[in-house]
Amino acid sequence: xxxxxxxxxxxxxxxxxxxxxxxxxxxxxxxxxxxxxxxxxxxxxxxxxxxxxxxxxxxxxxxxxxxxxxxxxxxxxxxxxxxxxxxxxxxxxxxxxxxxxxxxxxxxxxxxxxxxxxxxxxxxxxxxxxxxxxxxxxxxxxxxxxxxxxxxxxxxxxxxxxxxxxxxxxxxxxxxxxxxxxxxxxxxxxxxxxxxxxxxxxxxxxxxxxxxxxxxxxxxxxxxxxxxxxxxxxxxxxxxxxxxxxxxxxxxxxxxxxxxxxxxxxxxxxxxxxxxxxxxxxxxxxxxxxxxxxxxxxxxxxxxxxxxxxxxxxxxxxxxxxxxxxxxxxxxxxxxxxxxxxxxxxxxxxxxxxxxxxxxxxxxxxxxxxxxxxxxxxxxxxxxxxxxxxxxxxxxxxxxxxxxxxxxxxxxxxxxxxxxxxxxxxxxx
Numbered sequence: 001x002x003x004x005x006x007x008x009x010x011x012x013x014x015x016x017x018x019x020x021x022x023x024x025x026x027x028x029x030x031x032x033x034x035x036x037x038x039x040x041x042x043x044x045x046x047x048x049x050x051x052x053x054x055x056x057x058x059x060x061x062x063x064x065x066x067x068x069x070x071x072x073x074x075x076x077x078x079x080x081x082x083x084x085x086x087x088x089x090x091x092x093x094x095x096x097x098x099x100x101x102x103x104x105x106x107x108x109x110x111x112x113x114x115x116x117x118x119x120x121x122x123x124x125x126x127x128x129x130x131x132x133x134x135x136x137x138x139x140x141x142x143x144x145x146x147x148x149x150x151x152x153x154x155x156x157x158x159x160x161x162x163x164x165x166x167x168x169x170x171x172x173x174x175x176x177x178x179x180x181x182x183x184x185x186x187x188x189x190x191x192x193x194x195x196x197x198x199x200x201x202x203x204x205x206x207x208x209x210x211x212x213x214x215x216x217x218x219x220x221x222x223x224x225x226x227x228x229x230x231x232x233x234x235x236x237x238x239x240x241x242x243x244x245x246x247x248x249x250x251x252x253x254x255x256x257x258x259x260x261x262x263x264x265x266x267x268x269x270x271x272x273x274x275x276x277x278x279x280x281x282x283x284x285x286x287x288x289x290x291x292x293x294x295x296x297x298x299x300x301x302x303x304x305x306x307x308x309x310x311x312x313x314x315x316x317x318x319x320x321x322x323x324x325x326x327x328x329x330x331x332x333x334x335x336x337x338x339x340x341x342x343x344x345x346x347x348x349x350x351x352x353x354x355x356x357x358x359x360x361x362x363x364x365x366x367x368x369x370x371x372x373x374x375x376x377x378x379x380x381x382x383x384x385x386x387x388x389x390x391x392x393x394x395x396x397x398x399x400x401x402x403x404x405x406x407x408x409x410x411x412x413x414x415x416x417x418x419x420x421x422x423x424x425x426x427x428x429x
Contacts, residue, residue, distance in 0.1 A: 022083045023130040024073040024113040026054060026090060029138075031069035032370060032389070034107070038100050044068050049098065050107060057093045058086055080147070083115045087143040112137045116148040136204045138392060139176070139196065144203070161217045163199065164210055168222045173197055175230050176393035177247070180364055180386045181408050183378045188408055190246040190277065192386065193231050194393050195223065211252070220252050221261050228265060232274045234396050243403050248277035248307060253284025256292040262299070270302055277305035279330065285320050293323050300325035307364070311352065322359060329356040333367020333387070340372050350380045357381065371411065 028034070028050065035043035051071050055063045061075040075086065090111060097104040112134030116126050129146045137144040167173055177191040197205040214220040231247045238245055255261045269276055278299055285292040300306055307328035308321070331352055335345045349365070356363045365377050368387035377385060390408055402408075 019076055019078045020080050020082070020115050020117060021126065022073075022075050022077060022086065022113060022115050023126050024075075024083075024086060024090070024111060025066070025130045025134045026050070026071040026073065027110040027112075027134060027138075028069040028107060029110045030106075030108040034105060036371075037105065042100065046098070046100070046107075047071065050094075050109075053093055054090055057089045061086075080115050083113050083145050087111050087113055087145060091143060110134060110137045110141075111143040113143070113145045114148055115145065132206065135206065140204060141392075146203070157213055157216075160205075160210065161213050161219070164197070164214060164223075165217070165219050167197060167199070168219060168226055172199060173223075173226065174395065175227065175234065176395055177234075177399050178386055178393045179391050179399075179402070179408065180384045181390050181411070182384050183374070183382060186409060188245065188403065189384065190248060191399070192248045192250075192279065193227060193234075194250075195227055215252050215254050220254060221258065224249070224251065224255060224261070225264060225268070228268055228276070231276065232268065232272045235274055235276075237396060238400070238403075241400055241404070243400075244275075245403075246275040246277050246305060248279050248305070250309065251278045251280050251284075253281065253287050253292070256280065256284060256295050257288045259295075262295045266298065266302055269304065275303070277307055277328070279307045279309040281309050282311060282320070285324065289320055289323075293320075293325075297325050308361075310366075327361055328364055328384075329359075329361045330364040330366050330386075331382075336365050336367045336373060336377075336387070337369065339376055340370070346376065346380075349377070349382075353381050374411065 028047065031043065034046065038046070047065050047068050047070075051063050051065055054071060054073060055061065058073065058075060061073050064072045064074075066072040073086075073090075077083070077086075090109065094107050094109050097106045112130055112132070114126050114129035114133055116129075125148055129148050133144040133146040136146075174196050176194045176196055178194060179188045180190045180192065181187070182189045195207060195211075197207075197210055199205050211220070214223050227249055231249060235245070235247050268274075278296075280292075280296070285296075296306055305328065306324065306326040307330055308324065308326050309330050310332040311329050329352070331349055335349050335352075338345045339349060353363045362383040363381075364384040364386055365373075365382050366386050368374050368377065368385040368389045370389060374385055374389060389411055391402060394402065
């Protein structure tokens with residue numbers, strides 16, 4: 001591999017160099033757990049120790065700390081497959097635990113990398129692809145590498161649409177589930193089903209890439225019916241293991257005006273006796289409010305729970321909100337992730353919770369990642385939370401032991417002390 005210890009090397013590549021340029025993002029997946037065990041001050045310096053270990057196994061790289069839980073690694077190489085080698089070297093280096101103040105702790109790294117031929121040097125695009133690879137790696141729970149030149153082919157929407165049409169009903173699509181925890185009862189009350197596509201050549205295709213294409217091509221009907229069928233089967237597996245949980249499915253706005261889809265979905269659900277919920281965005285109702293509200297009422301009448309997804313991310317309309325037969329409202333993670341560091345977001349979240357309760361809806365906060373955010377939401381009266389603090393999206397095989405072992409109860413212990421402090425401040429304030 002070529003030496004890039006000089007930071008200027010990445011932005012001023014040698015004219016004669018025709019190899020590959022790599023960017024790797026290394027994220028500390030268990031940072032929140034480490035911070036709880038070693039304290040905030042020591043956890044904030046731990047990323048420096050991690051960067052040093054990475055630099056030791058990749059001495060030819062430029063390694064920079066991007067955040068307290070994120071490291072940016074850049075390097076050059078003669079062959080593209082050296083990116084996979086670099087990812088393997090980093091992963092192997094962290095099989096050995098860290099000695100932190102006399103105690104051993106494992107650091108769980110999530111690795112996403114991207115490559116591009118050096119003559120095609122585009123640092124912004126390279127970073128963007130590395131970020132997408134990191135997002136894929138969080139889902140796959142293993143290192144992911146993306147090729148910028150191959151990623152360009154993913155922009156061929158027509159080809160991707162044809163491939164998606166063939167994938168539906170095959171073995172490329174699969175479901176992952178993310179639990180929702182009821183704060184007061186400290187129990188998992190439902191799970192959300194999320195569709196994933198593992199393409200044989202492209203790798204993991206993100207929902208943000210293929211769902212809009214499915215809507216345009218009308219494959220969204222077959223895709224959603226496939227999802228309902230899979231969810232019904234998985235719900236039976238859960239019930240056989242003693243877990244009677246409703247499962248929520250995301251429903252695209254175009255389907256709310258499709259009478260044939262409504263009829264087929266209702267037939268599948270009523271004949272199976274499944275307990276399902278449909279999550280819809282507020283903007284999907286605004287497209288055709290008359291049809292949407294009418295069909296949502298049909299769903300509600302047969303026992304399907306209606307949840308309003310991503311509330312606050314679009315153009316909210318109280319005129320439509322009060323007409324919807326919804327029993328859940330999900331606050332968009334845009335507001336939740338900044339809950340403890342913003343002055344305005346807590347006000348928005350609190351007012352949204354009060355509004356939903358006034359409309360006799362329960363509130364779900366999406367994107368909850370820290371105990372402090374959960375504690376504040378609990379004090380505000382939020383009913384349920386969903387996010388990485390509870391669990392990442394996982395397959396049915398991983399969901400079963402998660403539920404059996406009641407792993408979500410661990411977060412209740414973590415939240416007690418901050419919850420007590422927040423309540424005390426509110427009483428004395």
